[in-house]
Amino acid sequence: xxxxxxxxxxxVLFMSGVLACFGQRHMIATMPDKxxxxxxxxxxxPCSFDIPDQNKYKFNSAILTSGVxxxxxxxxxxxxxxVIFNSSVKDNRYQGNITGNMSQKNCTTVFFNVxxxxxxxxxxxxxxxxxxxxxxxxxxxxxxxDLPSSPIITVSGEVKEETSVSFNCxxxxxxxxxxxxxxxxxxxxxTTENQLQENPDQTKSVLSTVTFTPSYLHHEKNITCTxxxxxxxNNKTAEHxxxxxxxxxxxxxxxxxxxxxx
Ligand SMILES: *[C@@H]1O[C@H](CO)[C@@H](O)[C@H](O)[C@H]1NC(C)=O
Ligand SMILES: *[C@@H]1O[C@H](CO)[C@@H](O)[C@H](O)[C@H]1NC(C)=O
Ligand SMILES: *[C@@H]1O[C@H](CO)[C@@H](O)[C@H](O)[C@H]1NC(C)=O
Ligand SMILES: *[C@@H]1O[C@H](CO)[C@@H](O)[C@H](O)[C@H]1NC(C)=O
Ligand SMILES: *[C@@H]1O[C@H](CO)[C@@H](O)[C@H](O)[C@H]1NC(C)=O
Ligand SMILES: *[C@@H]1O[C@H](CO)[C@@H](O)[C@H](O)[C@H]1NC(C)=O
Ligand SMILES: *[C@@H]1O[C@H](CO)[C@@H](O)[C@H](O)[C@H]1NC(C)=O
Ligand SMILES: *[C@@H]1O[C@H](CO)[C@@H](O)[C@H](O)[C@H]1NC(C)=O
Ligand SMILES: *[C@@H]1O[C@H](CO)[C@@H](O)[C@H](O)[C@H]1NC(C)=O
Ligand SMILES: *[C@@H]1O[C@H](CO)[C@@H](O)[C@H](O)[C@H]1NC(C)=O
Numbered sequence: 001x002x003x004x005x006x007x008x009x010x011x012v013l014f015m016s017g018v019l020a021c022f023g024q025r026h027m028i029a030t031m032p033d034k035x036x037x038x039x040x041x042x043x044x045x046p047c048s049f050d051i052p053d054q055n056k057y058k059f060n061s062a063i064l065t066s067g068v069x070x071x072x073x074x075x076x077x078x079x080x081x082x083v084i085f086n087s088s089v090k091d092n093r094y095q096g097n098i099t100g101n102m103s104q105k106n107c108t109t110v111f112f113n114v115x116x117x118x119x120x121x122x123x124x125x126x127x128x129x130x131x132x133x134x135x136x137x138x139x140x141x142x143x144x145x146d147l148p149s150s151p152i153i154t155v156s157g158e159v160k161e162e163t164s165v166s167f168n169c170x171x172x173x174x175x176x177x178x179x180x181x182x183x184x185x186x187x188x189x190x191t192t193e194n195q196l197q198e199n200p201d202q203t204k205s206v207l208s209t210v211t212f213t214p215s216y217l218h219h220e221k222n223i224t225c226t227x228x229x230x231x232x233x234n235n236k237t238a239e240h241x242x243x244x245x246x247x248x249x250x251x252x253x254x255x256x257x258x259x260x261x262x
Contacts, residue, residue: 025137026051026052026053027126027135028049029047029048029049029107029123029124029135030047030138031046031048031124031138031140032046032140032201032202032203033140033141033201034140034142035141035142035143035174036144036149037111037114037144037145037175038114038144038146038148038174038175038229038231039114039115039144039146039231040113040114040115041113041175041230042110042111042113042174043110043114043118043142043144043174043175044108044109044110044174044175044177044204045108045122045142046202046203047106047108048100048106048107048108049105049124049126049135051105059128059131060131061102061103061104061105061128063129065126065128066087066088066127067085067087067098067107067109067124068083068085068087068124068125068134069084069085069094069096069122069123069125070083070084070122070123070124070134071084071121071123072120073121073123074136085109088127094118095112096109096111096112097109102126107126110177115144116144116145116146117144118142118144119142119143119144121139121142122139122140123138124138147238148227148238149172149238150239150240151169151170151227152170153167153168154167154169154170155168158247160246160248161214161216161246161247161248161249162213162214162215163214164211165211165212165213165214166210167210167223167225167242169207169208169225169240170197171205172204172205173196173203173204178229178230178231180206180228181194181206182225182227182228183208183225184208184210185222185223185226187221187244188212188213188214188215188218189212190211191211191212192210192211193208208225210225214244216246216248216251218246219245219246219248220243220244221244222241222244223244224239224240226238226239
């Protein structure tokens with residue numbers, strides 16, 4: 001019986017073939033794992049790529065490079081409809097623009113006017129004669145919703161009467177050209193500072209910091225952070241309410257004694 005030996009040989013061949021095909025990435029793309037989009041607005045995908053062995057693969061950044069986005073799966077062979085954007089093509093399935101400088105391996109891309117049916121997984125591919133490669137191991141999950149997600153309020157430490165305190169409110173900015181505007185509603189006077197921030201995964205957020213001095217009268221009163229997203233000629237709003245928990249010293253004695261002095 002030679003069969004088992006032959007089978008073993010075939011398996012070894014098959015395994016090494018699989019490793020040769022999938023064991024290395026000819027191009028490595030870097031982008032966030034997940035992005036939230038808002039219907040009617042834009043989505044910016046922060047993106048960069050690298051070619052580990054440029055000489056071997058004859059990649060020349062001076063040669064005009066096409067950037068291609070493929071939805072669902074890195075294989076688009078039998079599914080040309082999955083190629084939703086090709087920077088060498090004028091009329092794409094998705095309206096978009098590669099705003100990054102591809103010569104600097106920056107593939108940052110903006111898709112305009114997104115709708116909920118854009119919710120999918122997206123792979124990046126470059127085509128630069130003779131080099132062509134898709135990174136099959138990295139994709140970005142884009143989730144497009146009709147309403148924005150609520151901003152997030154955080155505070156550090158205890159909220160004490162007569163002691164200045166700061167709260168942060170952070171709201172995602174998937175379309176950094178039209179970031180949300182953050183406003184606060186508080187039971188007292190306050191000052192705020194807003195800024196567009198880059199997160200560690202290169203997505204953007206708007207951060208608003210409010211500073212005020214609470215009194216015992218503010219205990220169990222609400223503070224609200226409202227995010228207003230401009231979408232076309234309209235606005236979409238999301239907010240976060242938080243009840244203040246102010247620690248204060250007893251007030252009854254003071255309140256009953258003061259009139260006696262008057
Ligand atoms: C991108 O467009 C170019 C120019 O039309 C074309 O040669 C290439 O095949 C396209 N790539 C894909 C993946 O469709
Ligand atoms: C695409 O982005 C580039 C670089 O930011 C810009 O110059 C160009 O006007 C944009 N094109 C469109 C159609 O928005
Ligand atoms: C990539 O391009 C985008 C859009 O032009 C820009 O905002 C970003 O700073 C660039 N990234 C790097 C690492 O240069
Ligand atoms: C893109 O980067 C290349 C190389 O750094 C530079 O020569 C070129 O001017 C840049 N293009 C734009 C539109 O900034
Ligand atoms: C976005 O799509 C809507 C409806 O499909 C259209 O009326 C509008 O002009 C589009 N806006 C842009 C900037 O393309
Ligand atoms: C996506 O949805 C929009 C409107 O919501 C519709 O006009 C468009 O045909 C849909 N596209 C696909 C590919 O289903
Ligand atoms: C608010 O955000 C800033 C910047 O990320 C950070 O330095 C600060 O500690 C935060 N403060 C609170 C109260 O979370
Ligand atoms: C949208 O909100 C901004 C403030 O964030 C306001 O100035 C503008 O009037 C609002 N537009 C509409 C159409 O409500
Ligand atoms: C205060 O905020 C809480 C949630 O933290 C909410 O349930 C309540 O309705 C709010 N009260 C007012 C008066 O807005
Ligand atoms: C307010 O803070 C005190 C002390 O930290 C805690 O015991 C109490 O449960 C808090 N109350 C509310 C409503 O969060």
